[in-house]
Amino acid sequence: MANTYVKIATVTVGAGGQASIDFSSIPATYTDLKVVLSLRSSVAAAQDRILIAFNGLTTNYSLTYLMGDGASASSGTRAAFGDNMAGYIDAASNTASVFASTEIYIPSYLSANNKSVSIESVHEDNATTGRAILLAGLWSSSAAINRLTFTPASGPNFTQYSMATLYGIKSS
Amino acid sequence: MAAGNTYTPIATTTFVSAQASYTFSSIPSTYTDLVLVSNLISPSSGSLYIRVNSDTATNYSRTNLYGNGTTVTSDRASSETLSYVYPGAIGASPTTLITTFNNYSNATTNKTWITRANDTTLDVSAVVALWRSTAAINTILFAINTGTMGIGTTFTLYGITAA
Numbered sequence: 001m002a003n004t005y006v007k008i009a010t011v012t013v014g015a016g017g018q019a020s021i022d023f024s025s026i027p028a029t030y031t032d033l034k035v036v037l038s039l040r041s042s043v044a045a046a047q048d049r050i051l052i053a054f055n056g057l058t059t060n061y062s063l064t065y066l067m068g069d070g071a072s073a074s075s076g077t078r079a080a081f082g083d084n085m086a087g088y089i090d091a092a093s094n095t096a097s098v099f100a101s102t103e104i105y106i107p108s109y110l111s112a113n114n115k116s117v118s119i120e121s122v123h124e125d126n127a128t129t130g131r132a133i134l135l136a137g138l139w140s141s142s143a144a145i146n147r148l149t150f151t152p153a154s155g156p157n158f159t160q161y162s163m164a165t166l167y168g169i170k171s172s
Numbered sequence: 173m174a175a176g177n178t179y180t181p182i183a184t185t186t187f188v189s190a191q192a193s194y195t196f197s198s199i200p201s202t203y204t205d206l207v208l209v210s211n212l213i214s215p216s217s218g219s220l221y222i223r224v225n226s227d228t229a230t231n232y233s234r235t236n237l238y239g240n241g242t243t244v245t246s247d248r249a250s251s252e253t254l255s256y257v258y259p260g261a262i263g264a265s266p267t268t269l270i271t272t273f274n275n276y277s278n279a280t281t282n283k284t285w286i287t288r289a290n291d292t293t294l295d296v297s298a299v300v301a302l303w304r305s306t307a308a309i310n311t312i313l314f315a316i317n318t319g320t321m322g323i324g325t326t327f328t329l330y331g332i333t334a335a
Contacts, residue, residue, distance in 0.1 A: 064291075066296045107268050
């Protein structure tokens with residue numbers, strides 16, 4: 001039976017950290033893409049945000065989120081690239097060796113229609129505020145996605161042992 | 173999740189004309205779970221729902237959690253004749269819904285599913301549903317109650333095997 005859920009690439013951040021995680025030259029042979037992230041930021045704060053970029057571009061992003069932080073729930077929208085988060089992640093002020101978990105599903109990434117993206121992300125450290133967030137992302141572009149780039153909003157780095165895996169999913 | 177043939181496409185479709193519904197029938201009972209990936213293009217402003225095994229009795233209930241960019245809401249409905257998978261009327265932008273049916277083929281327990289829906293112009297939501305039937309799920313209807321879903325809309329049903 002053919003593989004229909006295939007690992008395309010994995011990135012594990014080494015000693016010294018890494019300013020971005022970049023999946024380039026994504027093959028155009030799948031139906032959907034899924035990214036699984038385990039990330040921590042080097043910024044001296046209680047959390048950071050992940051930014052996602054398609055094809056290296058910084059325009060035409062928007063999102064709606066639903067978030068709970070253990071005390072309250074909130075919902076908001078964002079449209080600027082710098083706010084184009086794919087979730088919150090643990091950072092240097094959090095409990096050591098704790099990494100946030102994020103899953104991103106991108107259906108029909110080769111389509112000529114605008115791209116709708118489904119994201120779930122959590123970070124928790126048994127000390128300060130954790131967050132669980134659901135995101136509806138939209139990249140208003142007819143271009144096929146051939147590159148995904150993740151950067152910490154503040155960083156400047158993802159810390160050692162951060163990890164990202166890109167999967168390709170075939171519908172037939 | 174293990175890669176490879178534990179994640180098997182059962183059936184897929186891409187609309188070449190606008191349609192109000194799509195049905196997966198004769199779903200094999202050989203998997204552990206099902207995942208339905210729905211990517212709607214230019215849907216009409218209607219409500220999206222699932223109906224399984226053509227059951228039109230009042231056997232469905234659901235609990236919604238959703239945010240519209242300003243407020244967060246949770247509500248529920250019970251004894252419905254279908255299972256809404258989005259809390260309100262959908263917008264016209266591309267909308268991704270991922271529905272997971274756990275343990276869908278057993279003949280002992282009532283069935284549940286969860287739908288994560290994403291419409292950036294309206295709501296981001298999670299909807300959990302109950303179908304009060306112990307029958308194995310063998311048919312899934314996905315439909316919009318007003319208008320249609322446009323050309324390019326895709327539905328793919330995957331079977332997940334636990335072992």
